[in-house]
Amino acid sequence: MEYKFHLNNLRIAPRKVRLVASLIKKSPALLAQAQLKFQSKKAALPILKLLKSAVASAVNNFNLSSENLYIANIFVDEGQKLKRFRPRAFGRAGAIHKKTSHITLILEEKISAAKKRKKLAKIKAIKEAEMPEVTGKIETETPKIPRKEIIKEIKPVRKIEGFARRIFRRKAIG
Numbered sequence: 001m002e003y004k005f006h007l008n009n010l011r012i013a014p015r016k017v018r019l020v021a022s023l024i025k026k027s028p029a030l031l032a033q034a035q036l037k038f039q040s041k042k043a044a045l046p047i048l049k050l051l052k053s054a055v056a057s058a059v060n061n062f063n064l065s066s067e068n069l070y071i072a073n074i075f076v077d078e079g080q081k082l083k084r085f086r087p088r089a090f091g092r093a094g095a096i097h098k099k100t101s102h103i104t105l106i107l108e109e110k111i112s113a114a115k116k117r118k119k120l121a122k123i124k125a126i127k128e129a130e131m132p133e134v135t136g137k138i139e140t141e142t143p144k145i146p147r148k149e150i151i152k153e154i155k156p157v158r159k160i161e162g163f164a165r166r167i168f169r170r171k172a173i174g
Contacts, residue, residue, distance in 0.1 A: 005054035072108040
């Protein structure tokens, strides 16, 4: 199951945040935390805070274990732009757009093989309880096709003529 967490209006440009976000995509949550701690980029700290908050929420609210969590996806969208103006030559004003980012983090739980087996066993037991075994077998005959009809007729290869012949006759350059 997916668990979504958001961080909105981060005052760092999305292009810069995506560099850090792409490093931790599809990795276990604990490994991603260790990787973000040692990043020198400014965007690493807010993403680390979001990741820690997301893991803590998943453990507390959904009773998941932090070892089984991994980052299924993380993507960065553009937020609102703060518009400012700077004086330029000849009485003009130059526009400055201060960009913000919206980060969405999607966590999923890796279900261990033992849990999968237990779940499949439960499903199988429920199906067997609902549907009793059928003792009589239904036999259906499939018509047998003679081997001669299966083998297709082999056609001779068409000869290459003209311009195409000159191209395919050349030696490979390399």
